[in-house]
Amino acid sequence: MKRNISDLLDRYPAEDMELGGNTPYSSTRIKEITMNKIIRTETPNTHAKPKAGVRPARLLIAAAIAAALSVSALAAGRLWSGELFGDVFSQGSGSSLSQGQINAIDQLVQTFEGRDGSIPAAVTDNGATITPIAALADENIYYLRLRLEAPEGTVLPDLDWERDEACYQLFGDEAANHLTLEPAQGAYPEYAFGYQLDFRPLPDSEPNDNIKEFVVQFANLSENGITLNDGVSKVLTIRGLWIQDPGKNYTPIFTGTFTFDIGLNFQSQAVELDADGLTWQHDLLDYTNTMQAMTLSPLSLSYRVDSTMPENDHIGAQVGALKIVLKDGSVFYSESTEYDEQLARYIQEENIALPLTGEPTGVFENYIVFDQPLDLSQVDYVQYGENKIPVNAG
Secondary structure, three states: OOOOHHHHHOOOOOOOOOOOOOOOOOHHHHHHHHHOOOOOOOOOOOOOOOOEEOOOOOOOOOHHHHHHHOEEOOOOOOOOOOOOOHHHHOOOOOOOOOHHHHHHHHOOEEEOOOOOOOOOOOEEEOOEEEEEEEEEEOOOEEEEEEEEEOOOOOOOOOOOHHHHOOEEEOOOOOHHHOOEEEEOOOOOOOOOOOEEEEEEEEOOOOOOOOEEEEEEEEEEOOOOOOOOOOOOOEEEEEEEEEEEOOOOOEEEEEEEEEEEEOOOOOOOOOEEEOOOOOEEEEOOOOEEEEEEEEEEOOOEEEEEEEEEEEOOOOOOOOOOOEEEEEOOOOEEEEOOOHHHHHHHHHHHHOOOOOOOOOOEEEEEEEEEEOOOOOOHHHEEEEEEOOEEEEOOOO
């Protein structure tokens, strides 16, 4: 999926998918894929290109450099493997999570129940049913597992972009068909709540039936300290399932109104770190970051930084050298050194004059989403620049 900088500021799903190919499917061909019982070999869905994680920065560098800052994608494996959401983080490598990692996400997972407390909270409309199975969330990122059941007689095969030149979408091309996530009326200041959407269908053992599972991911773009797990009612509305062809034409498989409250009953496992006042110096651009706050959870790391980086039209401030080190000495996460190499090439190619001039950037906030869940009990310290911050999470 191709991301534009404007996508990161848009509360609606990003529809600018890099689809490739020159021969769009006709409506007839799409109906043939979905309605006929075609025998196909099960293959992973590859229409969405892997990304390294979600980094919805308030301050972004130029698009040429922003591409280097991509973060993690959802794995295309099935979710249910004994532990909820375990395979989401396998990245297709086949490696399993440690028991500590499983325990970490088990504390965050919430399942959805019907009004009688015994059945999943399914919604049926026009012969189709969507069921929210479970959610995994922290302050910054929200993973939602959905089960979609198309009307009887409809086939939902595993679409391979290279083979089928088509992909599933949970929204259509008209505003009336957009997926929306709306907080309770009056819960937040106007326009303070925002998100970025990502999703993918999961291959299944019965690709020729009318059932398909999806993982939907919401990345928090809100302001004023609003989080995704604050317990405030947030109503998700899905208006159907579509197939998109290379020409970005959308053909509906089914439509309706499927509404769920996915904002309730979430807990925080975040740990506040003693990072206030720690500094990092960017040697190439000669600016200094002073950390004001840093928070660690099993799914992400949040930070607030005061930066002397000059405001300019080319390059934005970055958090700086940061890594998470476990008690066994291994590095769980580290900021890539490739960034500075690409930045240097970008400066040279664009003939950007150094030193940069302008008013200081000042305070900015952002977060990093992890490729795998973090067992906080196994973290020794977080290093920022030359500073080591002990982590005591039990």
